[in-house]
Amino acid sequence: MPRHKFTVMNKGVLLSAGVLAVATGAGLMATAGAAEPQEAKGPVPKIVVGTVFAPVSLAPYAQAVTYNTDLVPVAARVQVKEELRRSGGTRIELRVRDLDENRVYGAHVHTKPCGKLPADAGPHYQNELDPVQPSVDPDFANPHNEVWLDLTTNKDGSARSIATVDWRFREGGARSVVIHEMATSTHEGHAGTAGARLACVNVPFM
Numbered sequence: 001m002p003r004h005k006f007t008v009m010n011k012g013v014l015l016s017a018g019v020l021a022v023a024t025g026a027g028l029m030a031t032a033g034a035a036e037p038q039e040a041k042g043p044v045p046k047i048v049v050g051t052v053f054a055p056v057s058l059a060p061y062a063q064a065v066t067y068n069t070d071l072v073p074v075a076a077r078v079q080v081k082e083e084l085r086r087s088g089g090t091r092i093e094l095r096v097r098d099l100d101e102n103r104v105y106g107a108h109v110h111t112k113p114c115g116k117l118p119a120d121a122g123p124h125y126q127n128e129l130d131p132v133q134p135s136v137d138p139d140f141a142n143p144h145n146e147v148w149l150d151l152t153t154n155k156d157g158s159a160r161s162i163a164t165v166d167w168r169f170r171e172g173g174a175r176s177v178v179i180h181e182m183a184t185s186t187h188e189g190h191a192g193t194a195g196a197r198l199a200c201v202n203v204p205f206m
């Protein structure tokens with residue numbers, strides 16, 4: 001299943017190469033095991049996924065798909081970067097280009113890969129799992145226990161967001177970033193919801 005196109009690098013390689021590796025080639029396979037968290041002295045492991053949104057008909061093969069081509073056009077660009085911090089935390093950065101201008105989009109890390117259906121990406125990744133699912137309790141559905149990456153695009157349709165959490169993903173537990181229709185809600189009974197799922201990017205989070 002050559003679905004993931006990505007590059008696992010560490011800081012040492014990035015510095016010596018002097019460039020950010022953005023995976024664009026097709027069919028590269030690797031496992032997250034190649035980037036186990038390293039000891040304090042070692043380099044900081046990173047994953048970068050850079051791609052474009054494909055039509056949903058390509059869902060079984062595409063790195064990223066759009067379910068709403070009005071709000072996330074085919075061929076719009078997306079990049080997700082994950083960096084493990086020495087402190088034991090994780091930093092995740094989301095960048096988009098060519099989306100609707102001057103607009104807020106919700107975005108989160110989800111547990112499953114993107115599929116033909118928006119729901120295929122599963123629920124949000126939670127560090128501490130809410131025993132009640134779907135989780136809409138702000139004690140669990142919040143930006144400290146989940147990864148929220150809401151975006152506000154500029155007049156060119158570009159945006160960037162960064163989330164830093166003080167924990168790491170369970171192995172294989174976080175598989176995608178989903179872009180939603182609205183800003184993420186924080187209030188009881190709706191916490192974590194952000195309207196329809198517009199698009200999805202597969203990311204093999206470490």
Ligand SMILES: [Cu+2]
Nearest residue numbers: 107108124178
């Ligand atoms: Cu979401």
